[in-house]
Amino acid sequence: MRILVSNDDGVYSPGLAALAEVASEFGSVRVVAPDVERSSSGHSITATRPLSYRPTNIGGLTAYRVNGTPADSVAIGAYHWEKVDIVLSGLNIGFNLGNSIWHSGTVAAAKQATLLGLRAIAFSAPASAEPDFEPYKPWLRQVLEALLHEDGPRLVNVNVPREPRGLVWTRVSVRTYDGRIVPTSDPMGRTLFWFSTHALESAEEGTDRWAVEQGWVSLTPLGLDLTDGEQLRRMQSSHPLDEGRAVAVSPPRSSPQAVRSVSEDESEPSASTPDGSR
Ligand code: MN
Numbered sequence: 022m023r024i025l026v027s028n029d030d031g032v033y034s035p036g037l038a039a040l041a042e043v044a045s046e047f048g049s050v051r052v053v054a055p056d057v058e059r060s061s062s063g064h065s066i067t068a069t070r071p072l073s074y075r076p077t078n079i080g081g082l083t084a085y086r087v088n089g090t091p092a093d094s095v096a097i098g099a100y101h102w103e104k105v106d107i108v109l110s111g112l113n114i115g116f117n118l119g120n121s122i123w124h125s126g127t128v129a130a131a132k133q134a135t136l137l138g139l140r141a142i143a144f145s146a147p148a149s150a151e152p153d154f155e156p157y158k159p160w161l162r163q164v165l166e167a168l169l170h171e172d173g174p175r176l177v178n179v180n181v182p183r184e185p186r187g188l189v190w191t192r193v194s195v196r197t198y199d200g201r202i203v204p205t206s207d208p209m210g211r212t213l214f215w216f217s218t219h220a221l222e223s224a225e226e227g228t229d230r231w232a233v234e235q236g237w238v239s240l241t242p243l244g245l246d247l248t249d250g251e252q253l254r255r256m257q258s259s260h261p262l263d264e265g266r267a268v269a270v271s272p273p274r275s276s277p278q279a280v281r282s283v284s285e286d287e288s289e290p291s292a293s294t295p296d297g298s299r
Pocket of ligand 1: 029030059060061113114115126127
C-alpha cells in the first residue's frame, strides 16, 4: 500500500512524524508537506507562481518540503508518486471540529486528495498534545485498522482526544461557530484586530465535537458536494425557475466552444501587455 502523508503544521511538525511512523506499519510511506506552518490556510492553492520542493529528513524518513500550501503539497506528491492508495493528513496539533473544517489546512490536504480521486483521512489531536505524541500512536493505529479496507469511506475527518474511550462515527457539528474578531492595539495605540476562536461546548449528540467532549475518537465521513439538497428541492417546488427549459432544450446549447469558454472564465486571464493584448 502506498501512503502519502502531508499536513498543515509544516514538514518538521512532531505530529507529522508520529503519523508517518504509524503509517509505515501499513505500507510504503512518502512525506510531502509544506516547508513552513500553513495552519488555517484552508483549501488555498498557489496559482500565481510556480512551486518547487526540496528533500529533507524527519526522524530517519526521507521527506519533501514544498514551498506551498497543504493542498499544493498533496497535488505535488500525487503527481510524483504513481498509484497512491491513500493520503493521510496530520497529525494536526489542535482539533478540527465542527465549522473549523472550513479553515483547516489539515482537512484541505485530505479534500485535495479526494478531488484527485484518492482516498484520504485527516487526523487531529489536542493542541496540548505537543510535544509528546507517543500516547496517540496506538489510536492512530486503531483508526487505520478500522478505515484501511476496500470499502472504507473516501474522506474521513478524525479527531483524537486525550486518553480516548474508543472510536465512534460522527457528523459535523455546524450549529455554532467559534470565530470572533477581538480588537487590540499596537504599541502606538492604533487599533488592530485578531481573528480569534473561543471555546465552544455542549454540542449536539452524535457530532464530532460532542464525541470529543465525551472522550471518544471521532470519525466523520465527509462529502464534497456542498449543495443543500433540502433547500434545492424546496426552491424548485416553491419558486421554480427555468429548470424545465434548461434540461428540455433540444439540441442542447452546450458545445465544445461553450464548455471551453466557461472553463477559461474560471481562472484569471494571463498578464496583459500595455496595449491590452494577452
Ligand atoms: Mn495545523
